[in-house]
Amino acid sequence: MKWSMDEVLKLYLVTKEDMHIDILLKKVEEAVKGGVTMVQLREKNSSSHEFYNKAIRLKELLISYKIPLIINDRVDIALAIEADGIHVGQSDLPAKVVKSMIPDGMILGVSARTIEEATRAKMAGAHYIGVGACFPTSTKNDAKLIHHDLIKEINTKVNIPSVGIGGITMDNVENLSHLGLNGVAVISAILNAENTTLAAQSITSKFES
Ligand code: TZP
Ligand code: MG
Numbered sequence: 001m002k003w004s005m006d007e008v009l010k011l012y013l014v015t016k017e018d019m020h021i022d023i024l025l026k027k028v029e030e031a032v033k034g035g036v037t038m039v040q041l042r043e044k045n046s047s048s049h050e051f052y053n054k055a056i057r058l059k060e061l062l063i064s065y066k067i068p069l070i071i072n073d074r075v076d077i078a079l080a081i082e083a084d085g086i087h088v089g090q091s092d093l094p095a096k097v098v099k100s101m102i103p104d105g106m107i108l109g110v111s112a113r114t115i116e117e118a119t120r121a122k123m124a125g126a127h128y129i130g131v132g133a134c135f136p137t138s139t140k141n142d143a144k145l146i147h148h149d150l151i152k153e154i155n156t157k158v159n160i161p162s163v164g165i166g167g168i169t170m171d172n173v174e175n176l177s178h179l180g181l182n183g184v185a186v187i188s189a190i191l192n193a194e195n196t197t198l199a200a201q202s203i204t205s206k207f208e209s
Helices: 021-033 048-065 075-080 095-101 115-124 148-157 196-208
Strands: 011-014 038-041 069-072 085-088 107-111 128-132 162-165 183-186
Touching (some): 021 038, 021 196, 048 069, 048 075, 069 075, 095 107, 095 115, 107 115
Parallel strands (some): 011 183, 069 085, 107 128, 162 183
């Protein structure tokens, strides 16, 4: 594997649905300058054509910064653009099936919120899990909170790299520093920030402190 999970999971930027591509590219570039280590393109309402075009543009940008691009949900798009990775949730294609469809070097991420789901993801050959929601969030309306003790238990019992996600901001990220997570995944605290670069910098420095 070309990527070190320890490195790329530190600050994982997930994109906000339906952003105009020009605005998205500008914000992603600012965020990368603030220390974002991996980017996920997450589109829930786009047509395949729009999703594909956005992915191509984002890939072009991220290649120049050597930052991996992960595609949310859509294995076909991840394969079509030769993305660095694919992320699936528990209601998407099973991780085991996705694993069989993708090339060896492609990162596989899976959302997990129980020890069983995390174990199954690991058995399927996932490279990391996303665990959340860590805090209340209005970005994903069906996001359920997960107790921080359970996050810690998952990280202790299941040996797989992990990121926390959901409602993470520069003001609460410190609460996640001692749960065994490799990093944090963020949407609004970076993409809605007045200063994108500064928001990314602050989140990393507070998580690591
Ligand atoms: N999965 C669980 S919570 C969430 C996702 C995609 C939304 C995270 O967005 P934000 O704005 O960082 O709370
Ligand atoms: Mg999904």
